[in-house]
């Protein structure tokens with residue numbers, strides 16, 4: 001499933017933060033988004049995920065092909081690790097075998113009966129990433145996926161991404177750290193293009209837009 005970004009501009013708080021972005025992400029490919037704090041990585045991922053409309057240009061990919069993991073892990077704190085994954089597997093129509101694979105892949109077997117509320121930050125993150133595996137969706141959009149992860153878990157995560165690419169998936173990843181994915185392309189977002197100026201679609205996504213503008 002190909003993700004095609006054409007002459008895309010994205011805005012936050014009523015201001016364009018990035019524009020003129022064009023790239024294609026093909027099956028088996030990873031693209032790392034880099035750039036300083038505030039350059040617009042999260043905004044770009046949110047726009048690609050369909051959580052906000054582009055200020056200009058197009059995102060072309062079937063919505064059902066996309067799986068987005070934001071800074072928040074999106075966990076249900078009263079449910080156990082297994083129950084959380086079972087919930088998402090059911091939403092996406094996947095079975096128990098996939099759930100077991102996800103537990104294994106993110107080293108969650110020993111924690112499977114623990115409630116999400118009682119996990120450490122890094123363990124929650126591992127569960128949040130395991131969730132991607134039970135979506136069955138080919139195009140992963142990952143925002144700072146390794147926050148709170150120790151070195152070993154970063155390695156686990158990189159292995160999961162590699163497996164996903166090998167199976168014909170793709171990944172667009174905003175990160176400040178080196179994931180060791182030497183095969184990934186890197187897109188440096190240019191802070192000089194991030195100069196704030198009014199968006200044509202100003203004010204659509206944030207109640208504080210006017211105060212900031």
Ligand SMILES: Nc1ncnc2c1ncn2[C@@H]1O[C@H](COP(=O)(O)OP(=O)(O)OP(=O)(O)O)[C@@H](O)[C@H]1O
Pocket residue numbers: 012013014017035036037038039040041042043044206208209212
């Ligand atoms: N809720 C919001 N309302 C208004 N402006 C915002 C909001 N969130 C972020 N911004 C602004 O939008 C711009 C892009 O932010 P974004 O979060 O996309 O950057 P980022 O590259 O992901 O940063 P970081 O590396 O710090 O995560 C920044 O200048 C930021 O100040």
